[in-house]
Amino acid sequence: MPIYKAPLREYRFLLNELLDFSQYASLPGFADAPADLVDAILEEASKLAEEVLLPLNQIGDREGCKLENGVVTTPKGFKEAYQLLVDGGWPALVADTAYGGQGLPNALGVIFNEMVSSANMAFGMYPGLSHGAYSALSQHGTREQQEKYLPKLVTGEWTGTMNLTEPHCGTDLGLLRSKAVPVGDGSWKISGQKIFISAGEHDLADNILHLVLARIEGGPEGVKGISLFLVPKFLVNDDGSLGNRNGVSCGSLEEKMGIHGNATCVLNYDEAIGWLVGEEHKGLRAMFTMMNEARLGVGLQGLSQSEAAYQNAVAYAVERIQGRSLTGPKEEGKPADPLIVHPDIRRMLLDIKSFNEGARALLVWTALHGDLSHRSDDDKTREFGDDMMALLTPVLKGYFTDRGFMNAVDAQQVYGGHGYIEENGLSQFVRDARIAMIYEGANGVQALDLVGRKLAQNGGRAVFAFFKAIDDFAAENGGNEKLKPFVEPLLRARKDLEAATLWFMENALQNPDHAGAGSTPYMHLFGVTGIAFMWAKMAKVAHDKLAAAKDGDRAYYETKIKTGRYYMEHVVPETATHLVRIRHGADPMMALAANEF
Numbered sequence: 341m342p343i344y345k346a347p348l349r350e351y352r353f354l355l356n357e358l359l360d361f362s363q364y365a366s367l368p369g370f371a372d373a374p375a376d377l378v379d380a381i382l383e384e385a386s387k388l389a390e391e392v393l394l395p396l397n398q399i400g401d402r403e404g405c406k407l408e409n410g411v412v413t414t415p416k417g418f419k420e421a422y423q424l425l426v427d428g429g430w431p432a433l434v435a436d437t438a439y440g441g442q443g444l445p446n447a448l449g450v451i452f453n454e455m456v457s458s459a460n461m462a463f464g465m466y467p468g469l470s471h472g473a474y475s476a477l478s479q480h481g482t483r484e485q486q487e488k489y490l491p492k493l494v495t496g497e498w499t500g501t502m503n504l505t506e507p508h509c510g511t512d513l514g515l516l517r518s519k520a521v522p523v524g525d526g527s528w529k530i531s532g533q534k535i536f537i538s539a540g541e542h543d544l545a546d547n548i549l550h551l552v553l554a555r556i557e558g559g560p561e562g563v564k565g566i567s568l569f570l571v572p573k574f575l576v577n578d579d580g581s582l583g584n585r586n587g588v589s590c591g592s593l594e595e596k597m598g599i600h601g602n603a604t605c606v607l608n609y610d611e612a613i614g615w616l617v618g619e620e621h622k623g624l625r626a627m628f629t630m631m632n633e634a635r636l637g638v639g640l641q642g643l644s645q646s647e648a649a650y651q652n653a654v655a656y657a658v659e660r661i662q663g664r665s666l667t668g669p670k671e672e673g674k675p676a677d678p679l680i681v682h683p684d685i686r687r688m689l690l691d692i693k694s695f696n697e698g699a700r701a702l703l704v705w706t707a708l709h710g711d712l713s714h715r716s717d718d719d720k721t722r723e724f725g726d727d728m729m730a731l732l733t734p735v736l737k738g739y740f741t742d743r744g745f746m747n748a749v750d751a752q753q754v755y756g757g758h759g760y761i762e763e764n765g766l767s768q769f770v771r772d773a774r775i776a777m778i779y780e781g782a783n784g785v786q787a788l789d790l791v792g793r794k795l796a797q798n799g800g801r802a803v804f805a806f807f808k809a810i811d812d813f814a815a816e817n818g819g820n821e822k823l824k825p826f827v828e829p830l831l832r833a834r835k836d837l838e839a840a841t842l843w844f845m846e847n848a849l850q851n852p853d854h855a856g857a858g859s860t861p862y863m864h865l866f867g868v869t870g871i872a873f874m875w876a877k878m879a880k881v882a883h884d885k886l887a888a889a890k891d892g893d894r895a896y897y898e899t900k901i902k903t904g905r906y907y908m909e910h911v912v913p914e915t916a917t918h919l920v921r922i923r924h925g926a927d928p929m930m931a932l933a934a935n936e937f
């Protein structure tokens with residue numbers, strides 16, 4: 341069975357040393373999360389991930405979900421594991437105290453989710469989607485809806501889904517056909533077919549709250565006529581008890597490449613009773629709350645598969661003996677040296693390790709700024725938090741999942757043929773990681789969101805705030821000899837990113853295809869620069885702590901610095917290539933007529 345150990349030392353480094361959580365102790369939620377409590381939470385979460393969810397990962401992959409007589413059963417052990425999750429109060433971790441949540445910062449929530457997803461990505465999607473539904477309802481629902489539905493989502497007794505996709509309507513939601521007709525008593529009848537709905541039907545919870553995009557009959561065409569509805573699987577009586585089964589049913593389950601433990605459903609709505617969430621025709625705005633949250637959650641899935649695959653690849657590389665080191669035998673007593681002596685094996689492992697640690701820092705840093713955007717009492721801090729969340733969401737979704745998949749493939753490569761067969765579990769990481777590049781807005785669309793929307797918002801305020809954060813760090817630390825190997829490459833990456841940003845500003849308006857052509861390289865350029873920024877910050881902390889550190893800590897900081905050096909020297913140079921590609925623009929891409937492909 342594949343291994344997974346939650347990287348607790350990494351989390352402690354991020355929370356206590358890099359981000360210094362204690363400085364926010366006066367803010368709501370943070371006040372309830374002193375270091376010792378956070379530590380206890382991390383320990384307990386790691387046990388759930390390692391002892392309960394990990395052993396179910398391969399079972400879920402092999403068994404998959406089953407549909408019989410309209411009832412979906414999840415793989416063996418999922419129901420019991422879900423109950424343990426509920427009993428442990430985990431779905432309530434970051435939910436509002438007003439609805440029974442613990443109100444802790446979302447930065448802790450993403451750490452918990454990473455552990456769950458590394459151990460068992462398919463399982464993690466059930467509570468993950470519920471939390472998205474919770475957020476949409478808590479921001480856009482009526483008081484009555486919130487009081488009726490949120491407490492059960494918070495305990496995890498009920499789960500949630502998001503229903504956008506239809507057979508003819510994926511990225512382009514303007515094509516959506518599901519319709520809503522008013523009943524006259526404040527409720528609506530929803531009809532239509534949704535496909536690919538994750539966690540759409542299952543046996544884990546008593547009720548499922550579907551958040552469904554539909555067009556009000558007679559409403560405007562295109563995205564301007566889309567509304568959001570809440571459609572429970574079982575109608576809920578005024579006293580909170582469950583009533584009749586609603587007119588929504590699972591028509592079939594998709595056979596798919598990975599995440600077999602998660603039910604991907606065709607859902608048929610046949611005059612199902614629903615309630616409007618938010619305003620008529622403004623459904624996309626409400627759904628975006630859910631989608632933005634889900635996008636961070638999907639970015640995290642990329643990291644989670646990269647981490648799980650990496651841990652296994654390292655264990656294999658130190659055990660498997662094959663060939664001799666180029667510089668002479670390293671283990672004379674053995675017929676060959678372990679794989680870990682070979683530079684090319686190290687290249688793959690270090691590409692993954694340096695990504696994982698830097699990406700995790702960027703994820704938690706972004707989530708922390710998301711927390712500050714609504715918990716801080718300082719206007720500037722709130723604005724910066726909002727800007728970073730908006731700007732970095734497509735980067736984290738798109739870049740982390742592109743890399744997450746590539747890293748799972750590299751980890752598989754470390755195993756040679758033993759990674760391709762199913763027995764060792766590497767194939768599952770590759771198959772599971774693949775979907776994260778596609779759903780929640782395919783990565784090409786994330787890149788367009790970044791270049792087409794996020795750069796221009798508020799006159800470019802967010803991207804310039806990001807540059808300034810880097811500049812402030814460089815101004816403060818550029819004179820420190822020990823940090824030069826970090827600050828100099830960071831500034832080169834930042835220069836490439838700025839040049840690419842300005843190139844879009846100068847060229848994309850007159851020819852929007854230039855934006856489309858360069859958007860994926862730009863998203864990757866942004867991802868590398870963001871991670872380089874985190875590595876520079878982490879190197880500073882590690883150097884500062886090194887002098888007084890003892891034994892284990894000393895080794896930890898030294899490894900951190902060495903890993904960061906690798907990232908700066910072997911990964912950051914990519915930014916120059918991305919810039920060249922962006923500057924070549926759309927012409928070479930658009931030169932072929934459709935029949936020349």
Ligand SMILES: Cc1cc2nc3c(=O)[nH]c(=O)nc-3n(C[C@H](O)[C@H](O)[C@H](O)COP(=O)(O)OP(=O)(O)OC[C@H]3O[C@@H](n4cnc5c(N)ncnc54)[C@H](O)[C@@H]3O)c2cc1C
Nearest residue numbers: 502503504505510511536537538604779780781782784785
């Ligand atoms: C396992 C699984 C689970 C899913 N879970 C859910 C769920 O829970 N809820 C839900 O609503 N949906 C879900 N989906 C659907 C998923 O979000 C869509 O598949 C995805 O949004 C892409 O839509 P599409 O498949 O129709 O592809 P299309 O929209 O046809 O896109 C095909 C390709 O074209 C690109 N493309 C499309 N339009 C443009 C454009 N304007 N510019 C540039 N490139 C473009 C895309 O990036 C993509 O690469 C799930 C899908 C799968 C496979």
